[in-house]
Amino acid sequence: MKKLLILMFVAVIMPLTALGQTKQINEILDKYEKRKGVESIIISPSLLQIASTTDVDASTKDLLSKITEMRILNIKSGAVESGIPIRLSIRKELDGLIGTDMFKRIVMVKDGDEILEMYITNTTQGVLLFLTTNPGEFSVISIFGNIDKTVVNAAMSGAIKVK
């Protein structure tokens, strides 16, 4: 009985931790998505499922089934609010989150003026986060779902496609 209670407690607490990470990312994205000079794209699981079934590659199909949602936020360099570039404001908020123990950086690639960073949450039910910076814009690409080793490997080998 005691074991069962502990098991139930863990089962309740673990999703809450993951919930906190996804919620915080979503809150930041929600905050900035309707600003001027910002583009927001939300791709729900239903579309990703369709995308996965139209793909012939079985491994990609399996991979996309693990993803529950994809959110993209493009912030133009010229987008300014109250004299502060929005890209700097959102970056500051994201840094406050990815700098914690909940996230770890997997990759950072610098190619000319462009920088790509890839972060994942410590729990599998979490977020795979890409941050791209170039002189023209700053982008946040977040992939929510069961972010396990296969999803990370696929992302690193460029297997994640939208269509």
Place this chain on the structure above:
Amino acid sequence: MEKIDEVKALLERYFNAETTLKEEQILRDYFRTDVKDEELLAYKPLFNCFSDEADKIKELEHIDTSIQSTSLKRSFHFRWISVAAAAALALFTYLIMPERGDSLKLIIDGVNVYNKELAMSKADGQMSNINSMMGKFKNSTAQLESMGKVGDALSPLRSMGKAMTQND
């Protein structure tokens, strides 16, 4: 005294297989009491054996019923726990993966744009850019691996060089 005579008469009929069920019950009831007559005392185990067995059966039936009620309570308890666990799981699944309804949503400058192709093209553009950058990362990793292989290939030469220096 009359009772003893009556019991003795019934016993005789019993051994002649002439007793009715009611008379046999009278005999069983009698032998369950404190029998003092020595002649009748010898028959006590015979009739008590049946009544003792009946008592034990009743006792076992009682235990069985209590076990059944306990296991019923336990299964009821576990049923509720499993229902609660399933409800908690469903709640958290809903909280973690809230259904957003729209299959695709595009907002540009705070305005909802209902253009699926444009949204897909923008999303695809971003993912292609990431995949291209990742491709460069993969190439760099491959180059590092090649360099490692060259290093491994050169290690016998280094050992040779070392040996030759020692010989000098």
